[in-house]
Amino acid sequence: MKHHWINYKTNDFFDExxxxxxxxxxxARALVKYFKSISSEEMEQRASAARLAIRDMGVCFSLxxxxxxxxxxxxxxxxxxxxGLDTWNEVALGLIQRTKALxxxxxxxxxxxxxxxxxxxxxxxxxxxPNFKPACLGTSPxxxxxxxxCGTDLVRDExxxxxxxxxxxxxxxxxxxxxENREVTKRVLPELFRNYSIVPVDEYPLRLYQxxxxxxxxxxxxxxxxxxxPGIFNSAYFEHAFLAESMGIELVEGTDLFVxxxxxxxxxxxxxxxxxxxxxxxxxxDYLDPEVFKSDSxxxxxxxxxxxxxxxxxxxxxxxxxxxxxxxxYTFVPEIINYYLAEEPILPSVPTYKCSDPDxxxxxxxxxxxxxVKPTDGAGGKGLLVGSHSTSKERTEFKRxxxxxxxxxxxxxxxxxxxxxxxxDKKVRPRHLDLRPFILNGAKSWVTPGGLTRVALxxxxxxxxxxxxxxxxxxxxxxxxx
Amino acid sequence: MxxxxxxxxxxxxxxxxxxxxIARIVNAYSQLIMDLPRGTELEWNTILKIFGLxxxxxxxxxxxxxxxxxxxxxxxxxxxxxxxxxxxxxQENARISRTVLTEEVWESINELQIYVNECADRSVPRKNRYxxxxxxxxxxxxxxxxxxxxQCRDHIxxxxxxxxxxxxxxxxxxxxxxxxHVTQARNHQDNAFETLIWAGMLRSLSTLGMYRRAVGPMVDxxxxxxxxxxxxxxxxxxxxxxxxxxxxxxxxxxxNRLVRLVDTAIKSVTKFNANKIRSKTTxxxxxxxxxxxxxxxxxxxxxLFLPK
Numbered sequence: 077m078k079h080h081w082i083n084y085k086t087n088d089f090f091d092e093x094x095x096x097x098x099x100x101x102x103x104a105r106a107l108v109k110y111f112k113s114i115s116s117e118e119m120e121q122r123a124s125a126a127r128l129a130i131r132d133m134g135v136c137f138s139l140x141x142x143x144x145x146x147x148x149x150x151x152x153x154x155x156x157x158x159x160g161l162d163t164w165n166e167v168a169l170g171l172i173q174r175t176k177a178l179x180x181x182x183x184x185x186x187x188x189x190x191x192x193x194x195x196x197x198x199x200x201x202x203x204x205x206p207n208f209k210p211a212c213l214g215t216s217p218x219x220x221x222x223x224x225x226c227g228t229d230l231v232r233d234e235x236x237x238x239x240x241x242x243x244x245x246x247x248x249x250x251x252x253x254x255x256e257n258r259e260v261t262k263r264v265l266p267e268l269f270r271n272y273s274i275v276p277v278d279e280y281p282l283r284l285y286q287x288x289x290x291x292x293x294x295x296x297x298x299x300x301x302x303x304x305x306p307g308i309f310n311s312a313y314f315e316h317a318f319l320a321e322s323m324g325i326e327l328v329e330g331t332d333l334f335v336x337x338x339x340x341x342x343x344x345x346x347x348x349x350x351x352x353x354x355x356x357x358x359x360x361x362d363y364l365d366p367e368v369f370k371s372d373s374x375x376x377x378x379x380x381x382x383x384x385x386x387x388x389x390x391x392x393x394x395x396x397x398x399x400x401x402x403x404x405x406y407t408f409v410p411e412i413i414n415y416y417l418a419e420e421p422i423l424p425s426v427p428t429y430k431c432s433d434p435d436x437x438x439x440x441x442x443x444x445x446x447x448x449v450k451p452t453d454g455a456g457g458k459g460l461l462v463g464s465h466s467t468s469k470e471r472t473e474f475k476r477x478x479x480x481x482x483x484x485x486x487x488x489x490x491x492x493x494x495x496x497x498x499x500x501d502k503k504v505r506p507r508h509l510d511l512r513p514f515i516l517n518g519a520k521s522w523v524t525p526g527g528l529t530r531v532a533l534x535x536x537x538x539x540x541x542x543x544x545x546x547x548x549x550x551x552x553x554x555x556x557x558x
Numbered sequence: 559m560x561x562x563x564x565x566x567x568x569x570x571x572x573x574x575x576x577x578x579x580i581a582r583i584v585n586a587y588s589q590l591i592m593d594l595p596r597g598t599e600l601e602w603n604t605i606l607k608i609f610g611l612x613x614x615x616x617x618x619x620x621x622x623x624x625x626x627x628x629x630x631x632x633x634x635x636x637x638x639x640x641x642x643x644x645x646x647x648x649q650e651n652a653r654i655s656r657t658v659l660t661e662e663v664w665e666s667i668n669e670l671q672i673y674v675n676e677c678a679d680r681s682v683p684r685k686n687r688y689x690x691x692x693x694x695x696x697x698x699x700x701x702x703x704x705x706x707x708x709q710c711r712d713h714i715x716x717x718x719x720x721x722x723x724x725x726x727x728x729x730x731x732x733x734x735x736x737x738x739h740v741t742q743a744r745n746h747q748d749n750a751f752e753t754l755i756w757a758g759m760l761r762s763l764s765t766l767g768m769y770r771r772a773v774g775p776m777v778d779x780x781x782x783x784x785x786x787x788x789x790x791x792x793x794x795x796x797x798x799x800x801x802x803x804x805x806x807x808x809x810x811x812x813x814n815r816l817v818r819l820v821d822t823a824i825k826s827v828t829k830f831n832a833n834k835i836r837s838k839t840t841x842x843x844x845x846x847x848x849x850x851x852x853x854x855x856x857x858x859x860x861x862l863f864l865p866k
Contacts, residue, residue, distance in 0.1 A: 131672065132665055132669055132672075134656075134664065134668045308653070317654075321657040326560055326563075328560060344560065344561045344562075345561055346559050346560075346561055346564045346810065346812070347811055348812075
């Protein structure tokens, strides 16, 4: 049997573990040495131990759009991805800067709308967006922190530079998998942790809890905090349960809550009704409160928005936060940072063409084979066109679609996403990946050390979503020189 | 504790208890079949009667063979009283309440479900059956043990306990009822047969040894039934279960109706006498107890588990 780690080529991408000349990067030295030194049998044993651990721990994700129990074991690659601590610290500062500015933007949009009247961001684009919720006008949550939990997707280009691919300010998911990935790695590769100084990730639930406490309208020692889930059939249910368990708080569904005549939110318990201070909701805006948004929602809580606007309950993330993670607004983020903070962005965005701009639309149509065209309101890697991986028929079709509704599309050059060694079919091969760190904004701001690394398991593929054949890796922020 | 979660814990525990009971009863029954002398064979439908499954079986299966019955009882997912189904429901309820369960409890239940899913089908033949059923009982016991040793005596513990106890009463009753009909239908003089049957029941409840020490080595119908119904010191006896439910619900708000129900049931059990098993009053008290487990679940659902 040939060894699992031979002929690994980084090609012309930035590789997370190896340099262009195939030497391990400083942060990855001990790791690469270890995986090269073990036998192929050993490698296979570790991989199956990981599969078994994931099965027994019940780590799963489910495919949406079905009422069946469609749980799948979480696809996990055992070779961690490493990033040096110094590199990471700079990224973390950039993330805090970015989400702070976006929060100020949301607060402005729902209040004085100065950035619109100053013409920095076109008013039309904001006020006509489906993500703009008029019901939220005239409100400001504690610390002006609207998006309390953000999941910002980062990629690295061929030079290893971190770029922001998108901001997820509504109900980003994946953090439980970040934590479980570390648990699995600890079970499967315990000896590696001896040679490394890896920043632990497990304080996330505590940080999240403290952030949620800081939002409570009642200043008591232990306010009542709940996670509101749409239910077991939601694709992120595993995470909702995981977080509730880690924080020791109740996981509730819409039917567990009600808004009283006094406008406070209560939950039904076996001991009667109990007042709720903070709702960490994992339900989309549209389904949150049938009195204000979709009236046929069965997962929401009638009156929740009323209670929130009366400041009798805090909601994280605030309703309406989605107005800032529209992919069209994304194109203005550098200006937004500049406008509110008078600073230059620490983290660059991916250069982006707005199809709504006639000149830029022309460029997009002309160069479509070198671009990724994305809908501004899409998520989960759906409804997009990767120019280089498309047929000419698909390209013609897309040109027609974007000409018809240009406001709904943006285009970005195809980034040469970084790769990392990934164990596939008994061989270590390069696969593309991204990174989703989580940023908490309340009384204080905090960034996860690393985040969730998602990896496209198919050769050459750039789609990392688990619903579309993506996997994940443990992400190590490593003190270099250890 | 959330009202809906309390209900899920109750059902999770009922299904776990049911899984364990199915495993115990099928195991005991399989052994009993081998012990019975030629000419006194028990029909395979007796075990179906215990679970109230005679009709369901007949509507789906052609022949009343050992293989078909055992498969129906342990490996059929579409039979809502099968082992596989019960374990699946226990896991589903655990999964949606995993925030309130300890990690070990959740992992044990999850592993139990994986194990049953993988092994039930090939455990229908006798050679694999005993090991499989023993393993299921062991895994259920592990969950019980984890609850007893690790869980705070809080609502979670309380509702889990109540679920187990209600299910235990229900199945003990069914077993006693079915077996007494079977033995009655036989020749009254057939003592060997009667002894085997009731010893089998005691074995299925892990109670045979204790019965011998408390009552003596001879197993007869009325002593065995009295022991399982009225022995105050036996944790699986019906009276013990009822008293435990009574103490578990006494700390709850909103439990007046349940307390009344349990008190009535206790009163009727204290008057129970298996020597007159064929008498009208005894049959009535069995019927009342059946009624009790159903009524209790209904009232608990209405007053405690459903958000108003």
